[in-house]
């Protein structure tokens with residue numbers, strides 16, 4: 509057994525970035541380096557180069573990499589029970605459901621493995637609820653331009669970025685898109701034939717755009733008027749990301765259905781749809797399901813991560829870090845004028861590129877990785893930061909130093925090009 513393990517490790521060192529192009533479906537274009545180890549907000553690649561991580565696995569690694577609380581939960585559960593299938597329930601999933609329902613508006617949880625699946629469940633629930641209430645033709649779904657809800661056919665159709673859906677037509681019918689933050693546009697198209705409105709409280713992939721409070725309140729009223737479900741896609745904004753446990757709490761608007769994933773497992777794949785007793789009843793036995801949903805290993809890790817984050821200390825720490833990031837990035841930007849605006853909520857931050865630099869957000873993140881810093885983009889013109897919710901201030905300082913170097917080089921390059 510030992511010999512076998514060391515052989516695997518030896519083989520691993522021969523793995524190269526070019527192997528991606530040999531063996532992987534080219535659905536992604538990953539960076540040229542391969543990270544091999546992480547600790548907190550630090551990462552190291554194959555060559556031993558060090559990075560500060562402001563990307564956080566796309567708003568997933570809420571406690572950074574290999575946090576002891578998550579590692580402990582994973583190790584403990586890995587020696588007890590990994591998987592059963594949904595013919596049996598298990599202790600970790602029931603504990604997690606209790607945590608989620610006790611700390612939100614919801615009474616019931618449905619578990620799955622990703623954000624797309626949580627949204628798929630929410631949209632299917634909305635259609636089923638309307639049908640169970642005896643409505644015919646109440647199947648319409650209203651979603652928003654630039655929204656992102658996942659990559660299944662239903663969720664990519666609900667998403668408001670045609671580039672992700674048009675190649676896969678025919679798409680499921682019955683979905684209309686309104687401009688985000690435009691309540692009048694929704695009022696124009698909503699009707700008694702609408703079964704749901706699905707919205708991100710802060711559009712993440714679409715460019716880090718927070719909803720106006722009046723917009724979400726207005727959606728709530730329109731949904732009530734037309735007996736449509738209000739679905740909040742909190743896959744990116746949930747589990748402390750905005751400094752509240754869920755973003756709906758900062759808006760004071762209650763959804764009927766909420767979806768959560770990304771940070772929920774802190775890096776272990778898990779998602780959930782949360783809803784009320786009344787609506788949950790429509791997902792009766794056999795209506796919907798997934799093999800891995802509520803898997804004890806995933807649920808044990810998620811329970812530990814969620815419990816750690818759902819404390820005043822951690823959540824207030826997110827607000828403090830928000831201010832620190834914004835103040836310091838604005839200060840760096842003063843001389844360079846690369847960004848026109850820093851927006852977002854909590855540790856979901858978007859830096860809008862000046863129109864001089866349109867389409868160049870990716871170039872800036874590539875320079876950042878050369879300087880030893882991981883950043884994200886949200887569309888071609890926004891640099892996005894979604895670091896660990898507990899990133900130490902010293903790591904923020906080091907990351908910002910590297911960001912300043914990358915920004916300075918970026919501005920210099922543009923000067924020589926023009």
Ligand SMILES: *Cc1c(COP(=O)(O)O)cnc(C)c1O
Pocket residue numbers: 621622623624625627656657658659708712713741742743744745769770
């Ligand atoms: C990432 C994301 C999804 C999709 O989640 P997956 O786990 O990739 O399926 C859905 N909605 C929002 C708001 C997201 O940010």
